[in-house]
Every structure is written in structure tokens, then in C-alpha cells.
Amino acid sequence: MTFSRDIFFRKSKLMNRNMEKFGEKMENLNQLLAVKKQKLEKLKVLGVDPYPTRSFRTHKIKVLINNKNDFISSEEVVTITGRLKTMRRQGKVGFGNITDDSGNLQIFVKKDTVGEENYEIYKLLDLGDFVQIKGVCFNTQRGEFSLRAHVVTVLGKSLLPLPTVKEKIVDGKKQRFDEFTDIELRYRKRYLDLLLNPEVKKNFEIRAQIIKEIRSFLDEKEFMEVETPILQPLYGGANARPFVTHHNTLNVDLYMRIALELYHKRLIVGGIERVFEIGKNFRNEGMDRTHNPEFSMLELYQAYADYNDMMDLTEDMVVHIAKKVNNKEAVTFGDTEISFQKPWRRASMIDLVKEESGFDAADFDFEKIKSFCEEQGIDVENTAGPGKLIEALFEKFVEPKLVQPTFVIDFPKEISPLAKVKPGHPNLTERFELFINGNEYGNAFTELNDPIDQRQRLEAQSKLREMGDVEANVVDEDFLEALEYGMPPTGGLGIGIDRLVMLFTNNTSIKEVIFFPQMKPEE
RNA sequence: GGGGGUGUAACUCAGCGGUAGAGUAUCUGCCUUUUAAGCAGAGAGUCGACGGUUCAAAUCCGUCCACCCUCACCA
Numbered sequence: 215m216t217f218s219r220d221i222f223f224r225k226s227k228l229m230n231r232n233m234e235k236f237g238e239k240m241e242n243l244n245q246l247l248a249v250k251k252q253k254l255e256k257l258k259v260l261g262v263d264p265y266p267t268r269s270f271r272t273h274k275i276k277v278l279i280n281n282k283n284d285f286i287s288s289e290e291v292v293t294i295t296g297r298l299k300t301m302r303r304q305g306k307v308g309f310g311n312i313t314d315d316s317g318n319l320q321i322f323v324k325k326d327t328v329g330e331e332n333y334e335i336y337k338l339l340d341l342g343d344f345v346q347i348k349g350v351c352f353n354t355q356r357g358e359f360s361l362r363a364h365v366v367t368v369l370g371k372s373l374l375p376l377p378t379v380k381e382k383i384v385d386g387k388k389q390r391f392d393e394f395t396d397i398e399l400r401y402r403k404r405y406l407d408l409l410l411n412p413e414v415k416k417n418f419e420i421r422a423q424i425i426k427e428i429r430s431f432l433d434e435k436e437f438m439e440v441e442t443p444i445l446q447p448l449y450g451g452a453n454a455r456p457f458v459t460h461h462n463t464l465n466v467d468l469y470m471r472i473a474l475e476l477y478h479k480r481l482i483v484g485g486i487e488r489v490f491e492i493g494k495n496f497r498n499e500g501m502d503r504t505h506n507p508e509f510s511m512l513e514l515y516q517a518y519a520d521y522n523d524m525m526d527l528t529e530d531m532v533v534h535i536a537k538k539v540n541n542k543e544a545v546t547f548g549d550t551e552i553s554f555q556k557p558w559r560r561a562s563m564i565d566l567v568k569e570e571s572g573f574d575a576a577d578f579d580f581e582k583i584k585s586f587c588e589e590q591g592i593d594v595e596n597t598a599g600p601g602k603l604i605e606a607l608f609e610k611f612v613e614p615k616l617v618q619p620t621f622v623i624d625f626p627k628e629i630s631p632l633a634k635v636k637p638g639h640p641n642l643t644e645r646f647e648l649f650i651n652g653n654e655y656g657n658a659f660t661e662l663n664d665p666i667d668q669r670q671r672l673e674a675q676s677k678l679r680e681m682g683d684v685e686a687n688v689v690d691e692d693f694l695e696a697l698e699y700g701m702p703p704t705g706g707l708g709i710g711i712d713r714l715v716m717l718f719t720n721n722t723s724i725k726e727v728i729f730f731p732q733m734k735p736e737e
Numbered sequence: 738g739g740g741g742g743u744g745u746a747a748c749u750c751a752g753c754g755g756u757a758g759a760g761u762a763u764c765u766g767c768c769u770u771u772u773a774a775g776c777a778g779a780g781a782g783u784c785g786a787c788g789g790u791u792c793a794a795a796u797c798c799g800u801c802c803a804c805c806c807u808c809a810c811c812a
Contacts, residue, residue: 307769355770377748380773392749398804
């Protein structure tokens, strides 16, 4: 007997503390389990294997529902499989609802029809059990399309009771009772969440669809999907603190990647002109509504392109997703209607700061910017230069106002160590971030392909690191060497998949779009 | 890390100093077209953990844990 199973999980501390008392208590705690086990035994006595090796079905439930009249008039004998979700038994007859991943169908089991022995088996069923029902479709007296069982077969007994959620249809609207809503339980036991809250599954279906559409869009544009290392001897491509792990055989520490960027650029060097990857990044940082320590990114790199091309590509890709997922070039998030109609606004960071704060930072005058920041109550870190302060002003004054899709372009060079300088503007780079609804959704550059400049930039980052900036980039000699062999002019783009899914599913928490979000251990 | 909130039966919750409650689920009985099926009955809880105050704590106080919200941090 396993005591560590779900409903006893919380009680397990007791086991350490007081074994005897726990033993007594288990009598009570086990009651539900014991009942189910008794049923298992009874099934075995009846010669029924509660966990048979084979199952069989002729139709998914949706097929029956979509062709009700045909199945009723033909009286075709069909077999469905699924989980028993509700049960209404009354003496020598009973009803229940079976769900498979396509739908939900009422079954009608009558003692006279299935026979005495099979009816005994039916009576031993519990909510949550997997069953196979062979029978014929018909309409009940109340007019509900149902399956009249000829044979009830057990496919898998459940031992733990599913939380009970009941539904009633009032004026065509579903009313739910005793919903499974405890957020902590929903995240920790996502399988129950999926089972009991159908709209949760919908979120993840949209997620899958978005990813599928990204793939087909990029495939159409002849991007090659690649896989690059998650375990890396050095990390880079973003400003973030990494997770560290250890490889025993090599006896080296390895980092979990924080970005895909540097390996993709190596592939561009290698002559693959268009690459993309959808994968997990890992950042050892704070968690909140929009941050999970592991999260999904799309990165793509295109040779002979620049950040203007990346803006066009981003527009086209998001419009493509919106049309496929939402059937229109727009999405409603909360009360806000977001329009993806091209073209999206493109405005420089410095112009936007000036527009919203009245402050002109175009001259990069450090003392001037610093005193304005201090006036505005912005903390000035000791490693901050004018570029970082401009970004801070941007975050404070501009970010929350960018509701409709906006490309914020031309970031300070100081905070963009992997982006190419904007011609004629030594303090700026050809970089943009995409903002929607006040949140960042993407980041892109005309990629820096000058190995000498790149080395200087990484060395400058390294100095910041020495001064205490734990998120500054590290110098990656192997990457620099690749650049020295020559990288073509390249445009690169990163899109946060989770946030995009949040946008299209109208969710404000990243935990709603990640099946198993990071949670603290329970003990 | 700061502030606020929540934690009671398998699920949803009530109780907020006098020794544990409801509905659902489970079990028993009745019921051959129900659908939140119904009727009658039963069992089921270290009231998140630890400590304190009190004759008496689910309830008051403190500490801790988990989760949620919010601010800070963080591309």
C-alpha cells in the first residue's frame, strides 16, 4: 500500500512524527481507498480484470454526436471508450456520462439489456473509472442523445476519488457547482485541473496552435528549425543570472542557457542562412505573474537582413497567428481591443521618452540625465551610464502607455552589447523591442557581426560584471572566434512564447499557460 | 524582500473563545428514461505546522510553511 498518494500527501508529515497515531488514522483516511479496493476485489471475483491490456473502440464520441440521426436510424452497434464523469443510478437502470478527448456522451445502462452479470459490473463502477461501452444510439424520453449499453467493460479503475464538479444548464448557460478552483491545487495537480476545468485545456490547445502556426509560417519562409545546447559551458545572449549544474564525467560546471542567440549566430556563420528554434530558456531570477524560471522563446536569425526586415517579419507572423487562432487581425485582452493591422507604430526610444516625459535625452549627457532621473525618484545604480538611465526613463514613462503593438526602436548601445550601431548615431543601435499592452513581447537587432567591436562590447560588459552587475554578459571566446571567421549581415528576433499565448488566451498569469509552472516544494 | 489576503471532511464552503457544521462525493436501503436525479439513513476532520494566553483555542497572540494579490527586484 502506498501512503504517499495524493489525498494522503499532506498528512505525510504525520508519518515522521507519530507513526502509531498515523497508523490509527489511516483507518479513517483510507476509507475511500478501502471501498475502492473492495470493489476491485469484487470485480476479480466476477472474473473481471480491472486493468485489461487491450481496449477497443469504433468511434470517438464527437463522431456519434455529429451524426446523431444516422446512428439512431441505422441502429449500428458502436463502441466508445472514455472516463466515467457522472453517474445517476436508479435501481435496475442507470445513466452516466462518458468523456473522451472529443466530447461527452450520456450512456444508459439497463439491467434487462446488459444482463444480470454485466449489470453487477456496472454497479461496481466509480466516477473516474475508464470504461468501454458497446451499444446502440438512441434518444431518451427527455430527448437526450445517448448510448444504450449492451456491454459495459472496465478499462481502468480509479483508486482516488475525483473532486466533484457538477454542472447544470440554466437558460442554455452552464452553471457549475463545487468547482475545482483552488489555484495552488490546480497548478500542483494539473491533471485534475485539465480533467475538471475544460477551459484550461482550451488555453493549452491555443498554445499548441500558436506554436504550430509559428512553425508553418517560418517553414513557408524557408527557415530551418534547429536545436542548440541547453547545457552550455558559458551562457550569453541576454542579461540574466543563470542556473548552474555539473557534469560528472567531464567534471565541469555547466550553465542552463538563458538565450539561444550565440549558438544561432554560430549556425549563421556556418552558412545556414535562416534558422529558428522554439525552446526553453532558464533564468535564475524572481518569479511573478509574467516570469517563470523556465520559459519558452522563439529565436530566429536571417542572413542578409536587418532589424527593419525583422519588424516586417514580426508583423506578418503575428498577423498570421491572429488570423489562424482568432480568425481576425485583432485580439481582445481584458477590456482592451488590440489591433494587429499593419503597419504597427515604429518610434525611437528617445523620442518616446521625450513625448511622455518632456525630457530630451538625445545628447546622452550623463549628468543631465542622471539629475533628471534623481528628480523622478529613479534609483541610479553605480554601473549605470546614460543608456541605462534612458531605459529606466522609458520603463517609467513610456512602457505602460504602449497598448497597441509598437516597435520601440534604436536602443542605447550601452545596453545592447550584441546589436550593431546605428549608422550616424554612435550611441544607438539598430535594435527594437515589441510592446503590446505595456509588456515586452519581442526583442530584435541588426546583429553585430564586427568581431572587433563585439569583443570590445563584451569586454565592457565584463567590466560591469566586475563592478557588481551580476547580469552583465560574459566574454565567450568561442563565440568571438566564430565571428572572426566572418558572419554575414544578419537580422535576429526573439519572441516570448508564453506571453504571446497569454495575450491570445486572455490570461494575466504565466502560470495559466505553462502546464507545470514552478512551485515551491510542499515540504 | 515589504504590505495585504487565504489555509476547516476527497471537493466547495460556513463557523471566529465553550469542545466540529452544511452541500456535493463515499457507503447502506428504496427506485427500469435520469441529468446538480430523488427519498431515508450512516461513516468520514491532529480546523496548514509549531509555540503562547486561557478553566477552555478552529476561533485570540507570536513564529514558521504554502498559495494568491500588490510593490520592489528582474529584459
